[in-house]
Amino acid sequence: MKELLPGLYQIPVPIPYPLKTVNLYLFKGNGEVALLDTALGTKTARGTLELSLAELGLCFPDVKTVLLTHHHPDHYGLAGFFEGLGARVHLHEEELGRGHLFWLQPEAFAEQSWRLFLDHGTPEEALCGIQETMAKTRERVHPPQNPLSLRDGDLLEVAGRRLRVVWTPGHADGHVAFFLEEEGVLLAGDALLERVSPNVGLWAYTRENPLKDFLASLDRLEELPVRVAYAGHFGPIPQVRKRVQELRAHHQERLETLATLLDTPKTAWELSLNLFPQELDAPGRRFAFAETLAHLEYLRLEGHVRREGPPYRYFRA
Numbered sequence: 001m002k003e004l005l006p007g008l009y010q011i012p013v014p015i016p017y018p019l020k021t022v023n024l025y026l027f028k029g030n031g032e033v034a035l036l037d038t039a040l041g042t043k044t045a046r047g048t049l050e051l052s053l054a055e056l057g058l059c060f061p062d063v064k065t066v067l068l069t070h071h072h073p074d075h076y077g078l079a080g081f082f083e084g085l086g087a088r089v090h091l092h093e094e095e096l097g098r099g100h101l102f103w104l105q106p107e108a109f110a111e112q113s114w115r116l117f118l119d120h121g122t123p124e125e126a127l128c129g130i131q132e133t134m135a136k137t138r139e140r141v142h143p144p145q146n147p148l149s150l151r152d153g154d155l156l157e158v159a160g161r162r163l164r165v166v167w168t169p170g171h172a173d174g175h176v177a178f179f180l181e182e183e184g185v186l187l188a189g190d191a192l193l194e195r196v197s198p199n200v201g202l203w204a205y206t207r208e209n210p211l212k213d214f215l216a217s218l219d220r221l222e223e224l225p226v227r228v229a230y231a232g233h234f235g236p237i238p239q240v241r242k243r244v245q246e247l248r249a250h251h252q253e254r255l256e257t258l259a260t261l262l263d264t265p266k267t268a269w270e271l272s273l274n275l276f277p278q279e280l281d282a283p284g285r286r287f288a289f290a291e292t293l294a295h296l297e298y299l300r301l302e303g304h305v306r307r308e309g310p311p312y313r314y315f316r317a
Helices: 043-055 079-084 099-104 107-119 124-138 210-223 240-261 268-275 282-301
Strands: 002-005 008-014 021-029 032-036 065-067 088-092 148-150 155-158 161-167 176-180 185-189 228-231 305-308 313-316
Touching: 008 043, 021 043, 021 228, 065 079, 065 155, 079 088, 099 107, 107 124, 124 282, 161 210, 210 240, 210 282, 228 240, 240 268, 240 282, 268 282, 282 305, 282 313
Parallel strands: 032 065, 065 088, 088 148, 185 228
Antiparallel strands: 002 008, 008 021, 021 032, 155 161, 161 176, 176 185, 305 313
């Protein structure tokens, strides 16, 4: 645990994913305790968070406000747990009818989720592994029942700090960053990461063009007067504009690579194997597919490629 500003703490919590840890942020001041993101609902995560709170003389029920950057399980998983202890949970309005419902009402999305994979060429044996992965993840996610809605531009008073809500869709439809304008500090969630590119995936419940959303979010973040950004994983980002430019170039390169692979019509699944040729487990392959599909749909909606099917095959326009 590290104190970034007086009363603002970064708490790294272990997660059973390749990124290893997720960074939570705790606000303590003016008699209030708030937590930004919650980690996954595992014994290890809860134990780590409990010990960190204890270092500050706190326990779980002391957290009265939970701010969520987005609905992904490593950020959202314990939100319902804290709500059950009396905390108010805040989530962007775009997530309420999409990502949040994906966890709250899984049956409503099951058929269309699997249809998306099948329609884009996913083999059934691979789909079985993906289904098993999702079933295990759902056991570790505790959705809040009555989250409160955040809107872009909202100004929040939290434990003696003023936070501006900055809607940054792309990594998730309702992803938000929280900007401490007076301090020039951005709590960026997964909109920016220091070492890797945030996954930008197209899923059955998402907006139609998440990569276009993500690139627009990068433009917006580049304009903010940020002194330093603290992200959902890894270390701080002292040069936000430089990192934005790197991520923008990364996605342009990926789009160009995809275009060269479309010498013959291919499915998104086939192209994901070309774009991510390394050995991946079922969760990794799922993310590789969704990222490939997001890039293909960006190219299609921009008029650069076309598709036929289902099963859909993409080809140059």
